[in-house]
Amino acid sequence: MITDEKGTVLDIVKGKKNSVVFSERTINQIAKNKKTALILYHNHPGGNSFSQSDISVLLTNPEIKEMVAVGHNGRVYSLKIGKGKRPTVEAFLPMYKNFYNKYKNQGDKTVKMIAEKYNWTYTIGGGKK
Numbered sequence: 813m814i815t816d817e818k819g820t821v822l823d824i825v826k827g828k829k830n831s832v833v834f835s836e837r838t839i840n841q842i843a844k845n846k847k848t849a850l851i852l853y854h855n856h857p858g859g860n861s862f863s864q865s866d867i868s869v870l871l872t873n874p875e876i877k878e879m880v881a882v883g884h885n886g887r888v889y890s891l892k893i894g895k896g897k898r899p900t901v902e903a904f905l906p907m908y909k910n911f912y913n914k915y916k917n918q919g920d921k922t923v924k925m926i927a928e929k930y931n932w933t934y935t936i937g938g939g940k941k
Contacts, residue, residue, distance in 0.1 A: 813852075823841045862879065864908045867904065868901045904926075
């Protein structure tokens with residue numbers, strides 16, 4: 813689901829178990845709202861933090877100011893770039909893989925370290941770990 817900063821729902825997209833492909837309609841909604849801060853909400857049935865694909869979507873769509881994921885366990889993950897650095901996906905991917913391997917596949921720790929490096933805001937709330 814994509815909303816503006818006021819909470820107005822702009823589009824709802826149904827994905828597959830491990831991925832979502834934006835339709836042309838969704839891409840058009842994002843493009844039409846370039847001057848609006850968009851928030852992308854999605855579920856994470858596995859209850860994990862953001863994947864490298866999630867963060868790549870955030871990096872390649874500067875209109876999306878925040879990404880929120882809700883796990884089956886009730887945990888809510890939020891990632892905001894804000895005034896932090898927005899690297900290219902090409903520069904970001906090797907770092908994500910490096911942190912992911914360094915922290916032994918701990919997605920939460922990986923995203924936390926990347927958020928600190930780029931001065932992003934990363935929060936985790938609710939639910940059980």
